[in-house]
Amino acid sequence: MRVKNISIFLAYLCYSLFMEKIFTITVDNLDATNILAQKFANAFRQNGAFVCLYGDIGAGKTAFTKLVANHLNVKEKVTSPSFVIINEYLSGDLPIYHFDLYRLENEGVKTIVDELVEYSRPKVLTFVEWAEFSDFELPFDRIEIRIDYIDENKRTFTFSCEGEEYKKCLEGINK
Ligand SMILES: Nc1ncnc2c1ncn2[C@@H]1O[C@H](COP(=O)(O)OP(=O)(O)OP(=O)(O)O)[C@@H](O)[C@H]1O
Numbered sequence: 001m002r003v004k005n006i007s008i009f010l011a012y013l014c015y016s017l018f019m020e021k022i023f024t025i026t027v028d029n030l031d032a033t034n035i036l037a038q039k040f041a042n043a044f045r046q047n048g049a050f051v052c053l054y055g056d057i058g059a060g061k062t063a064f065t066k067l068v069a070n071h072l073n074v075k076e077k078v079t080s081p082s083f084v085i086i087n088e089y090l091s092g093d094l095p096i097y098h099f100d101l102y103r104l105e106n107e108g109v110k111t112i113v114d115e116l117v118e119y120s121r122p123k124v125l126t127f128v129e130w131a132e133f134s135d136f137e138l139p140f141d142r143i144e145i146r147i148d149y150i151d152e153n154k155r156t157f158t159f160s161c162e163g164e165e166y167k168k169c170l171e172g173i174n175k
């Protein structure tokens, strides 16, 4: 557990040092998160993205991913990958890979990180929950979404990125 806490600390440090913050939005309820998810889906439907999701347990990382997947016309039921580490959805407008690294032990991280990097190819949308446990071997160009719990229904989303294309798309969402 201690190792995980140190990782989280380092992740936040890296997060604030390298990523360019594009915008922050506070949503009052799940319906408003759904509107945000729709805009996100529209922005990345064409070219995909590599997305790391940060936030405490219950912040809404899985909820946001599910909503985005629905807007990308995924037919299967989208579920949390907490136990299975990765879920893939190939029935929508583009392939979606959804990782949750929380339960991986150190040994497992190495294998999954190789896969993660493979999934960072163009025209694929990859979401990674608890990316702070990846030892930072992630694609340099990426989107980071931080979700802060405000109250039962209210959340603050902060979107950051590295990469000009991602920046343009995220700025489009905020217009
Ligand atoms: N505005 C909101 N945005 C997102 N989720 C919300 C909002 N309001 C309420 N919720 C609820 O908060 C819960 C978030 O749970 P979720 O499983 O998405 O968390 P998580 O960040 O993936 O946690 P974990 O780290 O355990 O995987 C869901 O039950 C969701 O319906």
Ligand SMILES: [Mg+2]
Binding pocket: 061, 062, 063, 080, 082, 100, 129
């Ligand atoms: Mg989750």
